[in-house]
Amino acid sequence: MSPEYLYNIRTVCYVFASVTFILGLKKMSHPATARSGNLLAAAGMLCAILATIFINVHRTETGGIPEYEEREPRGFIYALIFAAILIGTIIGWVTARRVKMTKMPELVSMFNGMGGACAALIGLMEFPHHHGLTGSLTAIVLGLIIGSVSFSGSIIAFLKLNGTMRKPFRLPSYNIINTVVMVIVFGLGAYMVFGDSQNGLIYVLFALALLYGVMFVLPIGGADMPVVISLLNSFTGLAAAFGGFLYDNKVMLTGGILVGSAGTLLTIVMCRAMNRPLSNVIFGAFGGSEATGAQESEHGTIKDVNVTDVAVLLNYSKKVVIVPGYGLAVAQAQHVIHELELLLEERGVEVAYAIHPVAGRMPGHMNVLLAESNVDYSKLQEMEDINPAFEQTDVVLVVGANDVVNPAAKTDPSSPIYGMPILEVDKAKNIIVNKRTMNAGYAGIENLLFYNEKTSMFFGDAKKVLTELYDELKDMS
Amino acid sequence: MEEFFNYIGLHEELIFFIILSVFVGIEVIGGVPTVLHTPLMSGANAIHGVVIVGAIIVMLNTNPADTLSLALGFLAVVLGTLNVVGGFVVTDRMLEMFKKK
Structure with a gap:
C-alpha cells in the first residue's frame, strides 16, 4: 500500500474517533443511553490508538504538492510501546474494576492526573526537538504547564478525598502568593517562547508548574473537590488539545477541545448546584474567616434515641x-x-x-x-x-x-x-x-x-x- | 500586530475548527441531569486520554539511542494508557448501576 493510502486510512480512523467522542458525550448526557455512549467513545479511542501505532506516515507539503513518507521505526521501539500499553492496561483495568464504589471520585482524580502527566512529559520530550517555530513552541510550553498543573493538582485532590489531607491548608494571603507564582510560571513560559529557549529551563518550568498545581488545590476545602476535579479535567483536555496543535493531529484536537469546553460547562453546572460562583470555590470564602465554626455558643441540648x-x-x-x-x-x-x-x-x-x-x-x-x-x-x-x-x-x-x-x-x-x-x-x-x-x-x-x-x-x-x-x-x- | 494577523490568516481553518469544537463541546452536554454529572465527568476524563496518541507519536519518532527520551516516552505511554483504560472502565462501572431492571 502506498504511504498516501495509509495516511488516508489513518485520517478516516481519526474522523471516526472524533465522531464517537462527540456522540459518546451526547449519549452520556442521558441516563438511558449513557452506557452505550461510553462504550462508543472507547471504541473510537481504540481505533485512533491502533491507527497511530501502525500507520507512521508523515505528510510534508512542498509548493502545494503533498509528499508522503513512511517511516519504519526500530522493532524495539514497538516492543517498548506495546509493553507500556500492556502495563497501563493491566494496572488501569484492575484498579478500575476492584476499587470500591465509595472510592470512585478519588480514582477519577487519579486517572485525570495521569493524563495531565502524560501531556507534561510530551512537552518535556518535544522541547529539545523544537524547530524554533513560535507556534509549536507555544504549544509545547502551554501543554507542559497545563498538564503539570493538572497532574499535581489532581494528586492533591486525590489525597484530600482520600482523607489523607483533610483541612484546607492556607498560607497567609495565599491568593496573592498563588497569583504571583502563576504570573512567574507564565512569564517564564513566554520568555522561553519569545526569548531564550535553552533546554535546561524547561525543567525549571516543569517544577514551577507542578508547584503551582499543588498551591492551587491546597487552600480549597475537601467538600469542593468535585468541582476542582471537574476543572482539572477540562485543563487536561486543554493540554491534550495543545498536543494536537503541536502535531497537527486532529483527533487530539477534537478530543481535547471537547473535554475542555464540556468540562468547563460541567464545572459551572456543578457550582450552580451549590449556588456558588466558581471564583468563590477557587479563591476561597469557604471557611475563609478562621473564626467561623469556632463559636461555642449555647445551641440547646441534643436528644439521643435508641x-x-x-x-x-x-x-x-x-x-x-x-x-x-x-x-x-x-x-x-x-x-x-x-x-x-x-x-x-x-x-x-x-x-x-x-x-x-x-x-x-x-x-x-x-x-x-x-x-x-x-x-x-x-x-x-x-x-x-x-x-x-x-x-x-x-x-x-x-x-x-x-x-x-x-x-x-x-x-x-x-x-x-x-x-x-x-x-x-x-x-x-x-x-x-x-x-x-x-x-x-x-x-x-x-x-x-x-x-x-x-x-x-x-x-x-x-x-x-x-x-x-x-x-x-x-x-x- | 501584523504578525498576529498573519498568524490568523495562515491558520484560518484551524481557528474555525477550534471555535466550532468549543461550541460542540458545550452543546453536546447541555441539559445533563445531576445524576449523570459524575459519570459524565469520568467519561470526559477518559476521552482526554487521547493525549496518549501524542505520546505514541513521540515514541515512534524517538532516536533509539536517546535513552532519556525513551524512558520518558515509555512512562508517558503507560500514564496515557492508565488514563484511557482506567477512565473508560470506571465510567462503565458507574453506568452499569443505572441499567433498568
Missing part, C-alpha cells in the same frame, strides 16, 4: 424520607438501607430517598451508590421535587449527611455555606439523624438541626445501627 425508639417511630409512620450522605457510603450501608426500605414498604410505609445535588463527595454519587444496591430509580427524588413534600413527611431519616441539611445555609448569612440550597428536612414532623459522632460535617461547621426539638440523634456506624434497626423492625409485627 434502636427501639426509632423502630417504633418508623413502624407507625405513613411516610418516611431517607436522606443519604457520605457517611452512608463510608459505612457501606447502601444494601442494608435498601432492605430497611423494602421492609417498611411491606408494612405499608411510603419510603422515598431525598438526593441533594452534591450529597456525598460528588454530584450523582448517591445515585450510583443506591443503584448499586438495586434501589428503584423512581424512589430517588431530587431536591426540588422532594422539598415541598417534607411537610407531609412523618419521619426523615438522615444517614451520614450533614451540610446538605444544615439550616444555616438558609438562616445564617455569616455561615460559609449560606446560600447553598438545602433539603428542608426541618419541616418534617420528626427528624432522626444518624451520625457516628457529634463532629462537624465536611465543611467543618456546626449544624443547628441537631439541636432542633424535633430532632433525635441516633449515634453509631450507619451499617451497624441500620442492621440493628432492621432486626428490631423485623421482630415487631
Whole structure:
C-alpha cells in the first residue's frame, strides 16, 4: 500500500474517533443511553490508538504538492510501546474494576492526573526537538504547564478525598502568593517562547508548574473537590488539545477541545448546584474567616434515641424520607438501607430517598451508590421535587449527611455555606439523624438541626445501627 | 500586530475548527441531569486520554539511542494508557448501576 493510502486510512480512523467522542458525550448526557455512549467513545479511542501505532506516515507539503513518507521505526521501539500499553492496561483495568464504589471520585482524580502527566512529559520530550517555530513552541510550553498543573493538582485532590489531607491548608494571603507564582510560571513560559529557549529551563518550568498545581488545590476545602476535579479535567483536555496543535493531529484536537469546553460547562453546572460562583470555590470564602465554626455558643441540648425508639417511630409512620450522605457510603450501608426500605414498604410505609445535588463527595454519587444496591430509580427524588413534600413527611431519616441539611445555609448569612440550597428536612414532623459522632460535617461547621426539638440523634456506624434497626423492625409485627 | 494577523490568516481553518469544537463541546452536554454529572465527568476524563496518541507519536519518532527520551516516552505511554483504560472502565462501572431492571 502506498504511504498516501495509509495516511488516508489513518485520517478516516481519526474522523471516526472524533465522531464517537462527540456522540459518546451526547449519549452520556442521558441516563438511558449513557452506557452505550461510553462504550462508543472507547471504541473510537481504540481505533485512533491502533491507527497511530501502525500507520507512521508523515505528510510534508512542498509548493502545494503533498509528499508522503513512511517511516519504519526500530522493532524495539514497538516492543517498548506495546509493553507500556500492556502495563497501563493491566494496572488501569484492575484498579478500575476492584476499587470500591465509595472510592470512585478519588480514582477519577487519579486517572485525570495521569493524563495531565502524560501531556507534561510530551512537552518535556518535544522541547529539545523544537524547530524554533513560535507556534509549536507555544504549544509545547502551554501543554507542559497545563498538564503539570493538572497532574499535581489532581494528586492533591486525590489525597484530600482520600482523607489523607483533610483541612484546607492556607498560607497567609495565599491568593496573592498563588497569583504571583502563576504570573512567574507564565512569564517564564513566554520568555522561553519569545526569548531564550535553552533546554535546561524547561525543567525549571516543569517544577514551577507542578508547584503551582499543588498551591492551587491546597487552600480549597475537601467538600469542593468535585468541582476542582471537574476543572482539572477540562485543563487536561486543554493540554491534550495543545498536543494536537503541536502535531497537527486532529483527533487530539477534537478530543481535547471537547473535554475542555464540556468540562468547563460541567464545572459551572456543578457550582450552580451549590449556588456558588466558581471564583468563590477557587479563591476561597469557604471557611475563609478562621473564626467561623469556632463559636461555642449555647445551641440547646441534643436528644439521643435508641434502636427501639426509632423502630417504633418508623413502624407507625405513613411516610418516611431517607436522606443519604457520605457517611452512608463510608459505612457501606447502601444494601442494608435498601432492605430497611423494602421492609417498611411491606408494612405499608411510603419510603422515598431525598438526593441533594452534591450529597456525598460528588454530584450523582448517591445515585450510583443506591443503584448499586438495586434501589428503584423512581424512589430517588431530587431536591426540588422532594422539598415541598417534607411537610407531609412523618419521619426523615438522615444517614451520614450533614451540610446538605444544615439550616444555616438558609438562616445564617455569616455561615460559609449560606446560600447553598438545602433539603428542608426541618419541616418534617420528626427528624432522626444518624451520625457516628457529634463532629462537624465536611465543611467543618456546626449544624443547628441537631439541636432542633424535633430532632433525635441516633449515634453509631450507619451499617451497624441500620442492621440493628432492621432486626428490631423485623421482630415487631 | 501584523504578525498576529498573519498568524490568523495562515491558520484560518484551524481557528474555525477550534471555535466550532468549543461550541460542540458545550452543546453536546447541555441539559445533563445531576445524576449523570459524575459519570459524565469520568467519561470526559477518559476521552482526554487521547493525549496518549501524542505520546505514541513521540515514541515512534524517538532516536533509539536517546535513552532519556525513551524512558520518558515509555512512562508517558503507560500514564496515557492508565488514563484511557482506567477512565473508560470506571465510567462503565458507574453506568452499569443505572441499567433498568
